[in-house]
Amino acid sequence: MNDHWENMARQGSRFFGKMTASLSHEIKNALAIINEKAGLLEDFTLMAEQGRGMDPKRLKSLAGDIMKQIQRADGLVKRLNRFAHSADEWVRTVELEEALALILSIAHRPASMREAVLEAEPASTPLQVTTKPFLLENMIWACIEFFLSENQKRIRLIPEKTSDGVRIRFVGDLPLPESSGLLFPGEAEKVLLRALGAELRMKPATGEMVLHLPKGP
Incomplete structure (x- = not known):
């Protein structure tokens, strides 16, 4: 019986670790893209402070890219949350x-x-x-x-x-x-x-x- 529970615990731990690692990697990718886009936004701000013109279309596109990645990260976090809560009730x-x-x-x-x-x-x-x-x-x-x-x-x-x-x-x-x-x-x-x-x-x-x-x- 002890071996039975040990095998189940080992399998469950491996599964939980693999799935959370996969999701956290995707979340990290989304955050990396947001960070990159935020850097571009900062560059545009510096250009504006120097009196250089900015293309509104580029700003709009940049904002859209950031929102897209925020929505992606939000969806990933919701999946991770649902997955974690699947262990709340045994049956x-x-x-x-x-x-x-x-x-x-x-x-x-x-x-x-x-x-x-x-x-x-x-x-x-x-x-x-x-x-x-x-x-x-x-x-x-x-x-x-x-x-x-x-x-x-x-x-x-x-x-x-x-x-x-x-x-x-x-x-x-x-x-x-x-x-x-x-x-x-x-x-x-x-x-x-x-x-x-x-x-x-x-x-x-x-x-x-x-x-x-x-x-x-």
Whole structure:
């Protein structure tokens, strides 16, 4: 039992660290651009003090660039806040599409670094599941990370209703190795699956993985 909790804590810490690092890097990039634009604005101010004319269009464009980056940073902070609060309640009812949208928005940078595109297809009907939200987000990312490790360049996440719960289909653009079931899930992912009461099935020939989630914990 101690090993079980230790593995879960290790996996959760790694996941939380990777996601927050990704978001903080993007926030830092937005702040760097704002700083650069602020420097240009200061140059324009000095020019005005020296009696040199300024092009209003350039000022307007500069102000627009700064506002754009402020809005970008604000959106990133809101995502980080939502992600952090997903650990507030151990068990609660979540909207599956919202959970997918959050993880995909955070995972955008690590995916783009591998030249991969992540897509979440809309469900035909609203899907709710009572689960452990932080562990579910962790498991979703683990599945995405496995697909990235297999050099999949387009990864689609398709949420669907089942007779006894919901499922998420992870579909790549290439077949998966026949040995995929031996490589994934690893011990850390198996701990997550047990904690979620979930089941993972591989379909290597079609490049698909299916995560089945029960209606309740």
